[in-house]
Amino acid sequence: MTVLSMKGVVAGYGGGAVLQGVDLDCAERTVTCIVGPNGAGKSTVLRVISGLLRPSAGEISMDGEAIGGRAPDEVLRRGIAQVPQSHALFPAMSVHENILMGGYLIRKDRRLLRERLDMVRDRVPIVAERAGDSAGNLSGGQRRMVEIARCLMLDPRLILLDEPSLGLDPRSLAGVAALIQELNRAGTTVLLVEQNVRLGLGLATHGVVMEGGRVRLSDTAEKVRDHPEIASLYLGGTTAPSGSTRAPAG
Ligand SMILES: Nc1ncnc2c1ncn2[C@@H]1O[C@H](COP(=O)(O)OP(=O)(O)OP(=O)(O)O)[C@@H](O)[C@H]1O
Ligand SMILES: [Mg+2]
Structure with missing residues (x-):
């Protein structure tokens, strides 16, 4: 069952659209991790879901009910909680x-x-x-x-986390990752943004790659992790065929 669904969402901060038609679904009890270079629009996706930013086009729904453009407290009452940075x-x-x-x-x-x-x-x-x-x-x-x-x-149904690993030492990082997985086991659906791609896709069930305000790739976390381009861009080329390594983005 789909908890959250975004279709063709366009949003920005006044100076043109940052999100240029984003489609994204979170199924119940999944952990979805959004990755992508700086400025791709990852945090903007979370802001538009939690109601901090109004979409100028497209649809956002929670449990099948439209929530796009609703005020943050109303979104919160519907069971979507954002952990601020x-x-x-x-x-x-x-x-x-x-x-x-x-x-x-x-x-x-x-x-x-x-x-x-x-x-x-x-x-x-x-x-x-x-x-x-x-x-x-x-x-x-x-x-x-x-x-x-x-x-x-x-007791949110959907929890939004923007870079939960930011600034943490490896031990704290493991603790936070374990907590996220534990919440998920207890039934909460999770949508997170992570710069630490290895950690994020490691704890996620689904992966979404954003670039330039669009979703470039959306699949199981495992498939996204093993995608040759993702591996070479974000994971130091570990699973990419030799000779195809590129400089990291951002
Ligand atoms: N409050 C704001 N006002 C104007 N422009 C903004 C604002 N916040 C973000 N932007 C712009 O929107 C674009 C996407 O920003 P966003 O924060 O969503 O990117 P991100 O993928 O989360 O990047 P990062 O990895 O650096 O956190 C960027 O070009 C950014 O400069
Ligand atoms: Mg961000």
């Missing part, structure tokens, strides 16, 4: 307070709030372990885990 936590507030902010939309339902808190603590142990510490005192990797945990308070 780094520095999204309130550094002077405790980890617990930051997590509570994620439950703002359900704050009036004390029982649901309590249930969600328990679920989040259960899935992301650092939320309980560091509950009273200021978010500003966490390491980069710990912050990223709390950022993801915070958006779980709304």
Whole structure:
């Protein structure tokens, strides 16, 4: 079953279209990873889905219902949560307070709030372990885990992540990747953008390659990873036939 569907989506920032007719589908319980050079429009795809940017043409639907052009809070209520790029936590507030902010939309339902808190603590142990510490005192990797945990308070159907690995050391990276896979096992559909192509396609079920505001390739993560051009462009030519290596993009 398709959770999210984009058809012919055109969007930009005023000075012409950045997305030039994007088609993209996320099936239920899949992890889709978008890769591509800088400026390809990857983050713009996430912004247009979460309602931060209005499409000028095309259709976006969630569970078959049109959501294109809806306000961000409405998109959120429909079960799409975006984990913003780094520095999204309130550094002077405790980890617990930051997590509570994620439950703002359900704050009036004390029982649901309590249930969600328990679920989040259960899935992301650092939320309980560091509950009273200021978010500003966490390491980069710990912050990223709390950022993801915070958006779980709304129990999203679809979670959008823009470069979750950015700035993380290898150990934190492994922790964040494991958390994403664990969320997916628990039933959440994931759409992420990753510069770390090896990591992103490694944890994804599906891969999408963007270039110049269009989707160039869309297939299973394995096929995208093994595609000769992708291998030579992004993965150091490991699986490409000899003599076909090119300089990395971007
Ligand atoms: N707020 C903005 N205002 C104007 N132009 C923007 C804005 N954000 C992005 N752009 C432009 O839109 C194009 C696509 O940007 P986008 O951020 O979607 O690319 P990206 O694929 O995420 O790149 P990166 O890998 O560098 O994050 C770029 O040419 C960029 O300069
Ligand atoms: Mg980006």
